[in-house]
Amino acid sequence: MSMKLLILGVSLLALYTIQKYIELRRALQSVQYHPGKVVLLAQNSLLGLILPRIPGVLRGRNATWLDKHQPYAEAGWDIVAYVTILPSPKVTFSVADAAAIKEFTTARVRFPKPVWQYKALSFFGGNIVASEAEEWKRYRKVAAPAFSDRNNKLIWNETLRIMFDLFDNVWGSQESIAVEHALSLTFPIALYVLSAAAFGQKISWKDEDTVPANRQLSFKDALHEVSINCVTKIIVPSWAMGFSAYTRKVRLAFDELESYMLDMISSRRNAEKKAERHDLFSNLLDASAEDPTFTDRDLTGISLYSSLQVTKYTTAHTLCFTFALLALYPEQQELLFQHIKSVLPDGRMPTYEDMSLLTYSMAVFNETMRMFPPVNGIPKYSAEDTSMTITNAAGEKRVLPIPRQTGVVLNTVGVHYNPRYWKDPAEFRPGRFLEPDWPRDAFIPFSAGPRACIGRKFTETEGIAVLTSLILRYKIEVLEEPQFASETFAERKARVLTGKPGLTLTPVRVPLVFKRR
Ligand code: HEM
Ligand SMILES: *[C@@H]1O[C@H](CO)[C@@H](O)[C@H](O)[C@H]1NC(C)=O
Ligand SMILES: *[C@@H]1O[C@H](CO)[C@@H](O)[C@H](O)[C@H]1NC(C)=O
Ligand SMILES: *[C@@H]1O[C@H](CO)[C@@H](O)[C@H](O)[C@H]1NC(C)=O
Secondary structure, eight states, X not given: OHHHHHHHHHHHHHHHHHHHHHHHXXXXXXXXXXXXXXXEEXXXXXXXXXXXXXXXXXXXXXXXXXXXXXXXXXXXXXXXXXXXXXXXXXXXXXXXXXXXXXHHHHOTTTSOOOGGGGGGGOOSSOOSTXXXXXXXXXXXXXXXXXXXXXXXXXXXXXXXXXXXXXXXXXXXXXXXXXXXXXXXXXXXXXXXXXXXXXXXXXXXXXXXXXXXXXXXXXXXXXXXXXXXXXXXXXXXXGGGTXXXXXXXXXXXXXXXXXXXXXXHHHHHHHOSSOOOOOSHHHHHHHHHHTOTTOOHHHHHHXXXXXXXXXXXXXXXXXXXHHHHHHHHOHHHHHHHXXXXXXXXXXXXXXXXXXXXXXXXXXXXXXXXXXXXXSSOEEEEEOSSSEEEEEEOTTOOEEEEEEOTTOEEEEEHHHHHXXXXXXXXXXXXXXXXXXXXXXXXXXXXXXXOGGGSOTTHHHHHHHHHHHXXXXXXXXXXXXXXXXXXXXXXXXXXXXXXXXXXXXXXXXXXXXXXXXXXX
């Protein structure tokens, strides 16, 4: 009896294996055996986000960051095919080819976003990043005008206010300030700028937190908790959020932040006299007034996505890597300082109008995002059977078949480290962005085309204001610690610049000293 069962089991397994094998062959044929790798498990599952690389089994969460351009160099093409067997054989093209990226991002209808992968991000109401087609158009139309020039001016002013509040009221007369991890500085900066520029709520470094009578958390705390614990909210299903003290705390923060936003909406709607406000939230309210189908929850959805994007995931990390790079490359820092002084010869405060002249600050910021793109991969898929003519570094051409439902990932790391576009890609060389013919299509930290990041100018404005004001007053150095006294420059670089991939690339530990100039 048990023998029969065993034989049955083995036969079923054999059948299953044969079936998978046939499907796998079909998947490989469908892309004409384009060079790449076969891996057992799909990367876009939860496992792919959590586990490290297991050769042959899973590409893993740090593969993109660690591999950089290597897989493309091995394949001889700047597009490689990753074929995964389970749950069912499927091809995903990983792309580090600038011309192809241009086509994938421009043809929005042919290559839409796999919105089902983003569903977890739509916490409150609908969400601009997690929608497609008509729904997306409706969001984008209301959101785009909010990112106005008036708003950028506000971002500039508020960033400077926050930086000088730090210099004058926290650092004061100290000649040198040491920090264990620069993220402890850049995170609050990004949070305070966001609070002022997106919600019109000014926060100072030394603020006492006030909790209104009908609330349990202050706005500052709610925003802080939400931005650092957003992954928990994504991973834990909502029915399970009440099970532990930690998840209850996270749930409270999300509920409180939503209530704050709903209050802001009603107080702004009901105000007798309209105040002159240029924060994103007020702008969104004005724009949505023209479209009566917009609900208040739609608005909180758009705003919340923005807030998470800015604080934890992106600007704070980028600024932290920028400080680290400038500390490691003092000669680049000196060039930056001299350039800032040449734009502001009398040592006055930079104004928003100076921003376009502060090209070196911008180049440093761009070069940081080239080397440490916060978003490692941008997913798309093919909505139809199609093809694309691609060219490799050797000048060979090939027509790549792209069957319907093929996954596509634009690999920001791969294209940013592609020597075809960037000479010595591992070198920190901001000057490359000041050359007239720098390769624009090979620089995609904010994606490109109609679905590119709507907050690019927001981030750039904040970044330039932070960098310029800081470098004008302080010199950044790596903190000397006895346990690292005998390390080489290469070791020091590797240590300070270690990034942990995940939802976005996070600096692990950046110990710095800020010395008054
Ligand atoms: C260093 C900073 C930032 C980086 C690297 C970044 C990167 C990106 C990328 C790569 C996308 C495309 C995502 C995809 O297609 O899957 C995106 C979309 C988006 N970003 Fe950003 N972002 C940054 C800052 C911001 C800020 C400050 C805001 C808002 C205040 C923002 C709001 C958005 C929105 C609303 C979208 C969706 C646009 C659409 O689908 O139409 N981002 N961002
Ligand atoms: C890759 O990730 C794993 C854990 O997820 C980690 O142990 C390993 O050190 C990482 N590799 C590198 C070089 O960062
Ligand atoms: C920004 O600051 C400048 C100078 O302090 C001021 O003239 C301008 O009105 C401010 N702009 C905004 C949008 O707050
Ligand atoms: C920096 O990159 C942006 C694109 O993200 C580009 O528009 C800008 O011209 C670049 N500027 C400099 C100075 O590098």
